Amino acid sequence: MGDISFLDRAPGDVLARRGAVPVTAGRYLADVAALAARLPDAPYALNLCADRYLALVGFGAALARGQVTLLSADRSAHRQRELAGRYPGTYAIADGVETVIPSILAGAWGGGEGENFAIPEARVAAIGFTSGSTGEPAAHEKPWAALVAAARAAAARFGLDDAADQATVIGTVPAQHMYGFETTMVLPLRAPMAIHSGPHFYPVEVAEAIAAAPGRRVLVTTPLQMRALVAGGISGVDAVISATAPLAPSLAAAAEAAWEAPVLEIYGATEMGSIASRRTVEGEQWTLYDGVALRVEEVEAVSALVPGLPEPVPLADLVEISADGRFRLIGRRGDMVKRGGKRASLAGLNRVLSEIEGVEDGVFLAPSDLEENPSARLAAYVVAPGRTNADIVAALRERVEAVFLPRPVVLVEKLPRNELGKITRRSLEALRDALPGEGGP
């Protein structure tokens, strides 16, 4: 096992843009060193920075100190306490968000140019989280070598490896979501491109970042935001990368027409990172990243062999592998639902629902267009005499991420369970259709 350098950039290369101000790789290293010197001796750093450049400085500083970065796009007090409880000695690196655990304010205080450093390739650089089936987040460790290999493969795949034609990446995805982390936090360390620091939530902010970036502009986004950006009349995009939810071919075609730019889609998951891509308008087949392989484990079960990860990673989707090694998605395994880039298990959600005081029975129902349609949400059918919709939602809010809060909550006298105690989708839909008006009381 060897070491891999932290940064693979020329010191004078532009690594980030804060507004219109370029930050070179050398200056970035100085900022990393300055923040690293202020960090406490601790094993884990929870990176809560909203500013993408400060998030990147925080990640580098933690690495320089040999600390593991915890990635959570959820900055809530609840999540902070949960992670600090699970990883004793955790402190937060923050840039304005309210913290309820010990924290350090991130900043860019470096002067001159800093020194590069090396990282053992098997050292865990970051831990990402997914919602486990029990509601407790499941942790996924990212060794430095895995992050580097994925960045290299992505740079080659998306044409971000040309030092003579450096692009600026404008990301609308949180830096602490695994997809945003790979594309906007690791890529600039290893590929000749710059990130824009943001914020990029609303269309006008994306438009300003595009205007401030010279050269090629690559938009890293999600279907939901792409839809808003197309509708918002953004221009000047040279390439688009989308992930977190299936991109409808119609939206991909509309974006390609609006921007006269290719719209590429990434397939991946927090557990394994990005492993494949496609140009959505060209068809449903995905092409694996260089170095990644799929292995059929048993009927319907496929694992990905990912460079740098010690174990094969089971895919959450059912896939059909073609003779040429490409694959297409044919459904989701188990009962996972996805919304807003977050996953949850319906069984886990149902358990949370059933544990609410006064709830005798209850079940979540996911509409079939949940992933594609921004206004589609989970519904919940609940038997809870004496409780109101608002009571149920208030109780759920404490334990369920906002994107999974049901709308509507339908209070019913009993659920249509069959003789096995199971509820079928069809019986729930029949129940819903039989209800007067919309959404019950």
Next chain:
Amino acid sequence: MTSTTAMTVLEAEVAALIVGALQLEVKPDEIEPEAPLFGEGLGLDSIDALEMALAISRKYGFQLRSDDERNGRIFASLRALSAHIEKNRVN
């Protein structure tokens, strides 16, 4: 000055816009003008924020921005959002 509960004409219009854009279960006139739109109140999330931004830019001709401090204020309530729209509207 309006009372804390009665809606102004613009507030009623914005309430209808929100309920329509987000397909909320509540009726527009059931939204408490001073209750928070996110979290505890209507329970909106970030996807909803994007949908609302789109609907607002279409109807009132200006763009929302994500300056954290100001956003906290804008989405603090229907009343705060309406006041922000009143101040920035082009249409």
